[in-house]
Amino acid sequence: MMGRTIFIDPGRCIGCQACVSACRECDSHRGKSLIHLDYTDEGHSVASLPTVCMHCEDPVAPCAEVCPADAILVTADGVVQEADTTRCIGCANCVNACPFGVPKIDLQAKLQLKCNLCYDRTAYGLAPMCATVCPTGALFYGTVDELRAERPGVEVADTFVFGESEVRTGVAMVVPAERVQWPVPGGLPVVEVNGKDVRR
Template identity: 70%
Template sequence: MRERTLFIDPGRCIGCQACVAACRECDSHRGRSMIHLDYVDAGHSTAAMPTVCMHCEDPVAPCAQVCPADAIPVDADGVVHSASRERCIGCGNCVHACPFGVPKLDLAEMLQYKCDLCYDRSSRGLAPMCASVCPTGAIFFGTYAELVADRPKAQAVDVFGFGDAVIQTGCAVVVPADREHSVVPGGYE
C-alpha cells in the first residue's frame, strides 16, 4: 500500500454522490467522473459503496498487463493511469481483466478511462477531489497512521482474494478492527 493513499470506508458512505460530482471537476478528467457508486439493496435498506481504482500492486495492474497496445501507464508511485489516448485501441481487455470492475470504455472515443487518484493533485500531496468533498469520510486520503488516529477501531484491507488469485492493492477498504483477518473470496478480509 502506498504511504498516502485512498481508504474506502463503505460503512460511512451515505450515497450522496458528492464524490462523483467532484471527480468530474478534476482538471484532468474532462468533465467525466472516474468514480462510481455501487448500490446494494438488501430489501430493508440500501447501502452504497464508492468504487475507485484500487491501483493493484501485486500483481501489478492486471488491466495494464493485458493491454496489447501497452497503453496503460503505471508510474513509479504505483498509480495506474487511464489509457493513453495515443496508444489505446479500445479493445476492452482492461475492462475484463480488472477484478474490481473499475475501468470503463468510452465507445464513442474507443478509449479506456478510470480513476487515477486525481494525479494532478495527489502527486503534489493534495487529496483527490472525491476525498476532499466526502462529507462523512467514506473516502479518506492519507496515511494508515492518520486513518487509525481518526478511526481507532478500523483496519485497512489491501489484500483481496478472487478464486485462486490474491491481489495486493495500493488503496484499501476500511473494515472494523474486530473482523477476523483472513482472505475471503470476493474481496474482503
Template identity: 35%
Template sequence: MLKMTNLYDVSKCTACRGCQVACKDWNQLPAVIEPFTGNYQTHETTNGDTYTIVKFIEQIDDVKGIQWNFLKFQCMHCFDPECMKVCPTDCIKQTEWGAVIKDYDKCIGCHYCTYACPFEIPQYRKRQDITTKCTLCYERVEEGLTPACARTCPTGALQFGEREELLIQARERVKFLKANGFPNATIYGEKELGGLNKLYVLTDTPDKFDLPVDPKVSGNIGFWQNWVQPYFGWLIPVTLGASALSFVTSRLLANKAPAHTEGGHE
C-alpha cells in the same frame, strides 16, 4: 516509495455522491443519464465518462430487516495490475506511489484491460474509442493535493494519505465496529490480489457490498498472457525457417539427381 491511497469507510458514508460530482468536475466529464431502474443508484456501473459511482445495494437480513449498503466503486489500483500486463500498446503505467494510470493518446480501445480486470472496471468511451478509469487524481496528488473525491467528502468517509497510516486507522475502526453491532466488519483491499491501492472499511462481508470475496484474475487471461502470448507464436518462425531450409535442400538434392524434378516432378 510510500503508497498513497484512499480509505473509504462505508459506515460514515451517507451516499451523498459528492465524490461522484467532484470526480466529474475535476476530470471534466459530461453527465451520463441512464434510465431509472427502481434504485437510487445513478448508473449501473462505471462507464466511459463516469470514473466512480456510489452503489446502493439492498440486503435482506433475517434479523435486521432490509439493509441499505452503500459502496463507492472505482478502479482499485491493484499493486499487481493485470490491465497493465495485457495492454498491447503499453498505455497503462503505475506510479511509484501506487496509482495505475492510462495514457489515453496510446489507448486503442481494444477492451483487453476491461476483461482482464477482476472487477471489469475500465469502461469504453465511444466518442474517443478508448477505455477509461479512475486515475487516483495522480496529477493532483503529484502537486501535493488530495484526490477530488476525498477532498469533497463531507462526512470524512473518504480520506487520503499514506497507506500504512490509513491501515492502522482502518484496523482501529474495524475493531470499533465489531464491538458496536457490526460483527462482520472487515477491511477490504489490504491483501486482496496481493494488495489494492484503495482501502475499504466494510460493515459486513464483501459479498454484501457487491465485491468479490476473493477476487482472482481469470484463468483464461493467465493462460493467454503467460503461455499463448510468449511461447506459442514461435511456431510461426519455426515453420518459416523449415520452409527456407527446404527451399535450399530440395534444390541442392535435385541438382544431384536432375531427372527427378524435370518439369515439376519426375
C-alpha cells in the same frame, strides 16, 4: 502499500453522490466522472459502495497486463494511470479483466477512462476530489497513521480474494478488527445470480 492513499469505508457511505459530482470536476478528465457508486443491496437496504481504482500491486495492474497496446502506465509511485490516449485502441480488455469493475470505455473515442487517483492533485500532495468532498469520511485520503489518528483502533485491509486468487492493492478498505487477518472477499465465487443461490 502503503503511503498516502485512499481508504474506503463503505460503512460510512450514505450514497450522496458528492464524490461522483466532484470526480467530474477533476482536471485530468473534466466533465466525466470516473468513480462508481453502487447501491449493492437495492430494494432491501440503503447500503452503497463507492469504487475508485484500487491500483493493484500484486499482480501489478491486471488492466495493464492484459492491454494489447501497452497503453496503461504504472508510475513509480504505484499509481496505475489511465490509458495513454495515443496508444489506447478501445479494445475493452482492461474493462473486462479488472476484478473490481473499475475502467470505463468510450467506444466512439476508442478510449479507456479510469480513476488515476487525481494524479494532477495527488502528485502535489493534495487529496483526490472524491475524498476532498466526501462528507462522512467514507473516502479518506492520507496515511494509515493519519487515519488512525482520526479513528482510533481502525483496521484496514489491502488484500482481496477472488476464488483462489488474491490481489493486493494500493487502495485499502476499512475492515472490522477481527477481519483484518483475512483477505476481503472480492465477490467470487458467485453465490447468487438474480436472487437464486448458485452454490453447488
